Amino acid sequence: MRERSLQLLEWYDVHARSMPWRVPPADRKAGALPDPYGIWLSEVMLQQTTVAAVRDYWRKFMGLWPTVTDLAAAQDADVMAAWAGLGYYARARNLLKCARAVVADHGGVFPPDHDMLLTLPGIGPYTAAAVAAIAFDQPETVLDGNVERVMARLYDVHTPLPAAKPELMALAKALTPQERPGDYAQAVMDLGATICTPKSPACGICPLRDDCMARIAGTAPVLPKKTPKKPVPVRRGIAYVVRRDDGAWLLETRDPKGLLGGMLGFAGSDWSDDPQPAPPLNAEWQQLDATARHTFTHFHLELTILWTRVPGNAQPARGHFVPHNDFSPTALPTVMRKVFDLVADSLPFD
Numbered sequence: 001m002r003e004r005s006l007q008l009l010e011w012y013d014v015h016a017r018s019m020p021w022r023v024p025p026a027d028r029k030a031g032a033l034p035d036p037y038g039i040w041l042s043e044v045m046l047q048q049t050t051v052a053a054v055r056d057y058w059r060k061f062m063g064l065w066p067t068v069t070d071l072a073a074a075q076d077a078d079v080m081a082a083w084a085g086l087g088y089y090a091r092a093r094n095l096l097k098c099a100r101a102v103v104a105d106h107g108g109v110f111p112p113d114h115d116m117l118l119t120l121p122g123i124g125p126y127t128a129a130a131v132a133a134i135a136f137d138q139p140e141t142v143l144d145g146n147v148e149r150v151m152a153r154l155y156d157v158h159t160p161l162p163a164a165k166p167e168l169m170a171l172a173k174a175l176t177p178q179e180r181p182g183d184y185a186q187a188v189m190d191l192g193a194t195i196c197t198p199k200s201p202a203c204g205i206c207p208l209r210d211d212c213m214a215r216i217a218g219t220a221p222v223l224p225k226k227t228p229k230k231p232v233p234v235r236r237g238i239a240y241v242v243r244r245d246d247g248a249w250l251l252e253t254r255d256p257k258g259l260l261g262g263m264l265g266f267a268g269s270d271w272s273d274d275p276q277p278a279p280p281l282n283a284e285w286q287q288l289d290a291t292a293r294h295t296f297t298h299f300h301l302e303l304t305i306l307w308t309r310v311p312g313n314a315q316p317a318r319g320h321f322v323p324h325n326d327f328s329p330t331a332l333p334t335v336m337r338k339v340f341d342l343v344a345d346s347l348p349f350d
């Protein structure tokens, strides 16, 4: 067991991926320590999102709010706008809650212990283990999709996911070393992301190839097995795009409790099998000859787009007009940006 973790660490010493939040293994050996705030931020951003997509967002956040104290003091709307496009907006709300809890309850210093990290808002078992291991070099076991795949192949586990998780966690735990556990956690993730990839694992250059049971059995490409997913339902809705004669756009802040809670967007109906019309003002609506489509975790959404122009004295029942010069489509969540892009492509708006 120990041998495998050493092989992996030796491989990581040479092949570690470069990431803006990561301390490279040579620097770490020389005593450099990662910034726990930066590690926590990267881990929250990386949930459900790829490293490539996260890099620029991470740099932006670290530029705007270089410490957890800065982030805790930020305006909610500024953080939500900076997060726009990363998706899964509950993460951004929890990010703020967690930063404020670290400042209020821990003096602005992330606790170095897995169990104390778990008490913070938005930090679940995975993130607590990742921050404890990577930021504080604690021998915690990190089990993300990459690590699950590596373990399932290394031990030729055919139980389908998610039922296989406890078994894969036990195997991953047994491999976690007491020395350099932070680098080891990153090494397994890197192996899964670059060599033990989902479709065509590059077993020929893998540091674990001699011991890998799935490689020997020829089953690596079909592992891990997964329980087939249920078909994703389709929900429908209506987005109301209103432009005032002076160029201002009607936007509303969404209910903080629902999907995309607290984000800015166009006024809309409910999202369901049978959405009920909910125009924000009385007007002559025209339907755009295009549908905005977006996939959330549990459903596909199809938005019909109705648009109108209104005079300067229009009084909407919901939302507020944002002057054209203050309107930034990039601050909208992705689904709303899709609506905007379709409108911008199709309408004679200047």
Ligand code: SF4
Binding pocket: 150, 153, 154, 195, 196, 197, 201, 202, 203, 204, 206, 207, 208, 209, 212, 213, 214, 215, 220
């Ligand atoms: S030998 Fe192949 S299947 Fe096994 S861990 Fe390495 S890349 Fe993955």
